[in-house]
Amino acid sequence: MKKIVVLVLLPLFTMMLFATALFAQDEAGVTSSTELVLFATSRPEVKLEFIHSYKIPFLQGESPLTEGNNINLSLSADITPISINAFVKAVWTPIAFIELSAGGRAGSGWHINLFDSDIYGIGINTSGVNGEAVNDGSAFDGLLYKAHLGGTFQFDLAAIFPGDWNSVVFLTYHEINYHGYTRAKSNQTWYFEGDEGENMNGFNYYGNFILGYQMPIFLNLAAFMTEMELYLYDTPNRSAWGDDLIRWTFSCILSFEITEQFGIALITQLRTRRNFTNFNEKKDSLDSMYFQNRQLDTSNPQRLEFYRIAAVATYKF
Numbered sequence: 001m002k003k004i005v006v007l008v009l010l011p012l013f014t015m016m017l018f019a020t021a022l023f024a025q026d027e028a029g030v031t032s033s034t035e036l037v038l039f040a041t042s043r044p045e046v047k048l049e050f051i052h053s054y055k056i057p058f059l060q061g062e063s064p065l066t067e068g069n070n071i072n073l074s075l076s077a078d079i080t081p082i083s084i085n086a087f088v089k090a091v092w093t094p095i096a097f098i099e100l101s102a103g104g105r106a107g108s109g110w111h112i113n114l115f116d117s118d119i120y121g122i123g124i125n126t127s128g129v130n131g132e133a134v135n136d137g138s139a140f141d142g143l144l145y146k147a148h149l150g151g152t153f154q155f156d157l158a159a160i161f162p163g164d165w166n167s168v169v170f171l172t173y174h175e176i177n178y179h180g181y182t183r184a185k186s187n188q189t190w191y192f193e194g195d196e197g198e199n200m201n202g203f204n205y206y207g208n209f210i211l212g213y214q215m216p217i218f219l220n221l222a223a224f225m226t227e228m229e230l231y232l233y234d235t236p237n238r239s240a241w242g243d244d245l246i247r248w249t250f251s252c253i254l255s256f257e258i259t260e261q262f263g264i265a266l267i268t269q270l271r272t273r274r275n276f277t278n279f280n281e282k283k284d285s286l287d288s289m290y291f292q293n294r295q296l297d298t299s300n301p302q303r304l305e306f307y308r309i310a311a312v313a314t315y316k317f
Contacts, residue, residue, distance in 0.1 A: 082121030083109035110139035125197030150175030167214035202233030
């Protein structure tokens with residue numbers, strides 16, 4: 001029942017709001033925008049995303065806290081070398097410093113071999129006869145889906161002390177989501193977009209904190225972001241391989257406004273990784289092992305390492 005509520009009612013509600021926006025295009029105050037986003041990193045990752053949004057005034061008041069109240073509805077689609085996805089999302093701003101969001105994603109994938117390395121966009125991740133990780137899947141053999149509920153708290157110092165150089169911003173976003181793969185049964189793990197195949201049908205938590213400084217120049221934002229993710233489903237003996245640990249990512253962000261329509265962000269990221277006691281002397285063997293066969297080093301469970309450098313180019317139509 002929970003799965004049905006989260007995966008069906010929320011995206012359907014979002015679609016109903018989007019349909020309202022389509023019929024309300026000619027109403028005063030309703031605006032639309034379109035963006036094309038290209039995401040590439042120092043890892044073998046690249047993504048092209050198309051986003052179309054409507055911004056609808058909703059429950060606006062006369063005070064500075066409510067005069068900008070709105071609902072932002074967006075439909076988007078993205079494609080990578082190993083996957084394709086469609087998204088629907090609604091973000092409601094009931095007051096200037098709070099946003100509430102709901103939405104969903106559905107897609108599928110395939111796998112490729114790049115530089116003698118298999119990259120999986122879909123498939124069940126299983127343990128082979130020798131304990132190695134084995135992908136059981138084929139192109140478009142199932143649906144990968146996700147639905148979420150989330151909220152953002154945001155603050156801008158310039159709202160209290162107006163000025164072009166006073167925009168110190170802080171925001172934090174937190175969500176509960178349910179993701180799944182239609183081929184996966186209970187406690188089966190699966191791949192998504194080239195990750196390590198540790199996903200399982202169930203609920204998850206995601207959150208972030210961002211502290212930044214906005215400037216009225218070519219370099220229009222410098223920020224630091226902390227992200228955290230945690231699997232909320234209960235897997236037997238999950239602590240043995242560290243499935244119950246929060247996964248952290250730390251990012252330094254520099255955003256450049258090339259023109260009013262075109263901008264580029266450069267992101268340098270570090271992330272936490274788990275330490276294991278078995279096969280540490282043979283890294284290749286450890287990497288190829290099915291992750292639930294690994295044994296967490298409880299005396300030193302995590303380390304911080306370089307993750308990637310990413311570039312995000314955005315063009316607004």
